Structures are given as structure tokens and as C-alpha cells.
Amino acid sequence: MNNFLTSKTQVINIGLASFSPPIRSHGGTSVDLEWRPPAEGNSASGLALAQLMSDGKINAANQVALERYQAAQPILVGVGVAREELKGLGPRMLLHSGPPIAWENMCGPQKGAVLGAIVFEGWASTLLEAESLVAHGEVKLDACNHHSAVGPMAGIISPSMPVWIIENTTHGNRSYCNMNEGLGKVLRFGANGPEVIERLVWMREVLGPTVKSILQHLGPVALGPLIAQALHMGDEVHNRNAAASGLFFKKLTLAGLEILAKLDARKLKDTLAFIAANDHFFLNLSMAACKVMLEAADGVENSTMVTVMARNGVDFGIQISGLKGRWFTAPAPFVEGLFFSGYSQLDAARDLGDSAITETAGVGGFSMAASPAIVQFVGGTPADALANTRRMLQITLGQNSAFTLPALNFGGCPAGIDVRKVVDSSILPVINTGIAHKLAGIGQIGAGITHAPLSCFVKAVEALALKGVN
């Protein structure tokens, strides 16, 4: 090739990036086209994709799904007890994050959390006994998402835990999430020592009932406007919830003081102090709000809109609206990020938790442009944060005008992931997330950024092509 090169050569390179340097070294110009073959270059998947890509019925179905998501109004209506609120949660059942997984296949931190929850529930008095119970199948395990619930990281919801109850007042569906324990040695990151169990007991005995009483006085809390406000205050409501937690704290405090006479003052003080000390407190409300909005968009025939992204530390799973309830999975990726002192990538579990429901709903990593300060927690630069949001506009069906981003000149967040666009462009959904230690019993060791694996999306496209558009 070099024989033909002169300083006047002008090339648009659609081949390997290594084609360009020789052209440039002869004084010519070469622009590398950023292009990758759709569907990983796999011809069967490519055929499936081509079949769906411009299908009018799919486009119409996606509009319906997106509109349902946008019309949903996530309202916090109260705090309940998991066993009383979650349909199908058996008396000796634990819910976990991500797609379904058997005990023996679980990652370290999820195992740690399962054992801790068994002790917390009093089904066993030691972690060893707990392990024997679950290994003998005497504790049932199921995915949170099968019960309209979500749980961050290990995502364990056990029957006696207090849960947030979120209702979508537009369509009437409800979602649930447990309450946030704070950072460090906590059950959701796989820690299960006595201090973890004691905190969970306090949350069940004091935090849950106190917040429940306050909410009964306060009445329904609209979470949409609260999230919108937080997005203007540097949160992306996945890995940064400082503003949203503060706004929610304010509401609880004022209502709590109004019914001071009815409450135990010590319990109120401890409850508010616990919430105030945890800038991630709102995360679990954000997740449940996103879940209820996406469940409203689920089950629209032919729709290729993603309604769930969830990880159990082994598998990453997605669901799409047009194939309700079916999981499409791939190995969970690792997370690139910043590690707490003394830890490194070698200690890290794979991507874990139902919290990617926030990205599925257009916030979290998709709204990183709203949250430049988050890069101090997850790594990268504010310019990267903006670029992440801009890139997500290429794989989404629209923008949610209820969640505007100042950095996009108040344009809505990228919302409604279209599996077709992901497969066609190979642009992967970006996720901000915490990092758990890979071993049971340790806890959080960092936070960072990861991407949903392409093959989940390829599988979903193939499944829909196989089923056919109706």
C-alpha cells in the first residue's frame, strides 16, 4: 500500500486502526471510522437483528412501552414487612439480586449475605449452621425481580425485613426494596458479622417502624420530583445519592417533629441520625422507583425495550418488555474503579446487584452528566461522565423529560434501552456501581464503572426473532 501514498492522500479508514499510521507517516490524512460489525459479527445474530431493525410493529410497541414508563408516577406509600407485602415470598425464602442462581453457584459476597440473613431471621444461630441449612435446600432462594422487588448488591430481602412500598399511581403496580444499611461492613456487600446482624435487628425493630409511623403522618411522597431535583444537585441517584438523601431526610424530619408526642424521642433521634449519616440512604428508594416505572412498561408485545438489568455476581441478566419474565444472561463483568485503601482489583467480586435498574430507567450511569463529582468515587473525569450520558442517547428510545440534566442544557435523561440499538452499535449500557470483596464476610472495597455484556442483548434479539413479531 505504501507505494501509493503521498502527502495528498486522504483516506476514510473503515478497516483496522493500524491501516492509518502509514498513511499519516507519508503526510496524508486518514480518519478512522469507529465502526464495529453489528451483533459481534455473528451472521445468525446479524440476520435476526436485520429482521427486527426497522420493523414498524416493534417501533410502535416500543413507543407504547416508553410512554408507559414515562407516565408512571412512583410514589412512596409506606414501609411494610417483606413477608406481608411481597407476593410469593415463602416463610423460609430469601430473595437475592440478579437472575436466579443456585446456592452452590453464588459468588462469595452473595453467599455471605445469605448466611447473614439466615442468622438474622433466627433460622440458625451460627453462620456454620446457616450454611448447612441452605446447602441442604432448607432455605429457598429466589430472585427479587420475580417479586416486583429489587435489592442492591447481594440484594438479600428476608421475610422479617422492613421494605419500602412504592406504588405507581398511574398504572397501580407496586414495587419493593429493603432499606439501606450504610457503607462498609454491611450485609449487601457480603459482610455478616455480629455488628451487621445487630444493625439489621435495629433496622427491623426501630428504623422500619419509626419511618413507617412518620410516613403514615406525612402521607404519600412523590419520588419522581425528588429524583428530578437531586439530578440538579449533583446526584445520579445510583452511586451518588447525597442530595436525594438530604431532601428525603428533610421531609422525614419535619413530619417526625410534628408527631413527636406519639413517637419515642430516642428512637426518632436515632432514626434520623442513622439516615443523616448515610448519603446512600435514598438509593433503595431510587431503585424501587425505577423498578415500578419499568414494570409499568413490561409485557408490551413486540417491544424490544429493556425492563430489567440485574446481576448476581456470576451472571448478568436482562429482560425485555416483549418477552416478559424471560432472562437473557451472560457472565457478569468486573468493575473498573477506585478501591478503598488496602484493596485492589484482585480482591473484587464481579458486577453484583439489582441496582442497574437505575440505569435501565435512564438514571445512574446514564445520567452521569448530572453528577460530575461522582468521578471522585467511581473514577474517570467529569468529561467522561458527560460522554457516558451522550453515548447512552444512541442506544435509547428517547429522553425522559421528567428527569432533565443541566449538562444537556436541560434535555431529558437517555431512557428506554432498545436491545436492537445495543446490538447494532455495540455500544454497551454503562453502569455506576459499588464493588464487593469476592469473599464472603468482608464487605465493600470500592466503587466504579462497568458495562452490561453484549451477549445478553444478542440473545434477546435472537429470541425475539425466533418467536417472530406478531
Place this chain on the structure above:
Amino acid sequence: MNNFLTSKTQVINIGLASFSPPIRSHGGTSVDLEWRPPAEGNSASGLALAQLMSDGKINAANQVALERYQAAQPILVGVGVAREELKGLGPRMLLHSGPPIAWENMCGPQKGAVLGAIVFEGWASTLLEAESLVAHGEVKLDACNHHSAVGPMAGIISPSMPVWIIENTTHGNRSYCNMNEGLGKVLRFGANGPEVIERLVWMREVLGPTVKSILQHLGPVALGPLIAQALHMGDEVHNRNAAASGLFFKKLTLAGLEILAKLDARKLKDTLAFIAANDHFFLNLSMAACKVMLEAADGVENSTMVTVMARNGVDFGIQISGLKGRWFTAPAPFVEGLFFSGYSQLDAARDLGDSAITETAGVGGFSMAASPAIVQFVGGTPADALANTRRMLQITLGQNSAFTLPALNFGGCPAGIDVRKVVDSSILPVINTGIAHKLAGIGQIGAGITHAPLSCFVKAVEALALKGVN
């Protein structure tokens, strides 16, 4: 000129912008150099500027002043009563914002606030009586800044008002500010009806003493880190204080609950509800923090660093470190902004208040890049906000690394305005501010952006040149 123009003409135009179109119309290229003659093209001022511009003693003095400002630690140490805390505040004296001004020359809203404060103090029982008192010289008036104090908008501090006490623990100086009344019909915007006076009485009887008790329990509150945190949460701590107010509310609440037994529960509840309802509550703390930092930088011989920018709605005044206590004034400009429904520029008073102390300290308009959402309150776009901050880097001595801005990739805010750079570049300090109705008794009608007038800076340069560098 046109006879010489061809399509190959390439011009850098240092003249009028109108030189360029003919060049371009002939296919040539012309770049307009954005340049204005220093010191408004006035030769005497230009000479004064040239004399000071590269003076080594001035540069050294400015480093000292900037370092003092940066080393200052603004700490909230308590709440007091103005007459007991502010030196030189006489028994029948009112302090006002901006440079000194006589009653008869005051703008409408400042007059309105003076009258309201006289009624509030009980020196007169009606606004009419109050006007007679002040017109007969029976109420003394002085500038807040003469008493190490600052007041937003009309800036009235009267003897019985509660005041924040801020101490700079590095250098030992103290500053003061009144407490924020909220938005709308409030004294600082010139309203003075019964509801305004009643609120001020409640602030004196309940808010001040309650917050004082809480702070006695809480101990000193470092305002620097709190401001730094707010700058990562979408505040610029002048016209947007939502995050800072929330962070401060959290601290007060937790400390208040700890001494619940000692406090009147109703008063605590009302105090916290009042603070929670006012996203601008922190403004007066931000102002006093900025004042205490800048006063630490004051009085450095030969320094051209600006230590005060303040407006009384008639005059805009600045002070510089090397000429301590001297005012350099120019007519106060109008504010371009967004008006509340039913009002327009025709109703607006001129730029008003001591709150430009925040810009003088590098926050407010200078840190607008941290606060893209503020443009919904003051006008413009997030890109303008970033451009404002970037432009201010050209007229400042350095960047304050304690107040980092995510949008500058965590670079410090532009800090320490150098009068020489303002005069040399004609780049005017940008100010975010509220807009009062021009008539007494009405209140706030909008918010927007304005710029300090160049001639204050020219006068300061001339005065220093006249005095000579020692």
C-alpha cells in the same frame, strides 16, 4: 480598502468588528481580535495602569493578600444579638448594604427596609412616623461593611436582630450577618408590611435563640468544607444555596434532637420547619464566611486585590486591600434576569446588596460552573455559566483549591480579583443576584446576572498610582 481584497486575503482584525465583513465578502478570511483599550481608552488611567501593571511590589503584596484569604478558616461560632456583637453599632443606628449613603439618596427598597426596621425596633409605631424620624436624622445610618458585617439586598441590620458570628480561626477576625427571612415579601427586598415585621419579631424571639442554643451544643461549624461540598452539589452559594442549606439543616436537626429535653419542642419544630422551607437560608452564612476570609486579606500595603464589592441600589462600591477602608464607587447597574410573573425590567431596582462579597471571594457568579441549574433562576444556559467562570480566571490572582469546581475538572474557583487585570482587560466581575422592586414595600420580583461597573476599578487603579507604591 476593498480594492485590495482578494479571496487570498488573510487578516487579523484589531480594529472595529465592521472591518471584517467586506474582507469575508470577497472570500478572504478575517479573525476579529477581541481586544479593548485598557482603562476605557482613557490616557491618564492607562498611564496609571501601566505604572502598576508589572510592579514587583504589587505582585508580592497580592500574593500575601491571596494567601491570607486562602488560609482563613471561616467558622460559625454562634448566634448573638447585633447590638452586643457589632462594634460601633449605636443604639439608634441601622446598618445597610453597599457603600455609605444618606437617607434621601437611598433607593426605594432600601428606604422600605429602613422604615420596616424602625418599626420592628419599636422606635416608631407606623411607617409614616418612621419616615419622619429618619428624615430628621434621628436614626443614624451606616454601611454594614464598616462593622465587619454584610447584609443581603437592602442589608438592614438593626440592633436587636440576631446575627451569625463567624470567626476566622487562622487570623482571629470576626464577621457578622443577619439571618435569612426567606423569599418574596421580606425586609431585605424592601417589603415592610405587618407580616414582614411579625416574621422579624419571630426570628428575634424564637429562631435566633433556638439556633443559638443548638449551636452551643453543636460547637463550632466549619463553613469552608460545607461550602466546598455544596459546590459539588449544584450550589454557587450566592443565588443557589439549596444543598448548603440542606447540609446545614441536617447538622442543626441532629444537634437539636440531642438537646430536645432542654428546648421547647414547638420552637424547635417551628425553627427547623422555617429553615427547611428556605433554600436560601445558607446565603447569609456564605456571605459572612466570604467576608471573614476577605477581611483577613485586607490592609496589605500595595495590594490591588479586591476585598469588598457592595451595592446600595444607587452606587456600586469596591475596596482594595492596599487602600483599606476607601470606597471606589460608580452608579449601580441594572440586573438582567428572569422576572416573577407580572413584573418586568421596568419595575426593577438597580443592583443591590452586600452579597457580591461572595463573588469577591470567588464563589457566586465566579463559581457558576458548579451550578448549571441556577440558570433556571437567573437566566442564560449552562454553557454561559461555565463561560462566566472561565472568564473570571482572567481577572483573578489565583484559584482557591479549597473550593473546587467539578466542571473545571476539580480546579479551584477563580479567586482574588485584581483591579489591574479588570482595568487592563475590561473583563467585568460577574454577579448572580436577586432583583428587588424599585419601590419601597413590595419585595423581590426576580433574579439575574449583572457585572461590576468598570469605573470603580479604574478609580482604584488611579488612587493607588497617585498614592504610589512603597
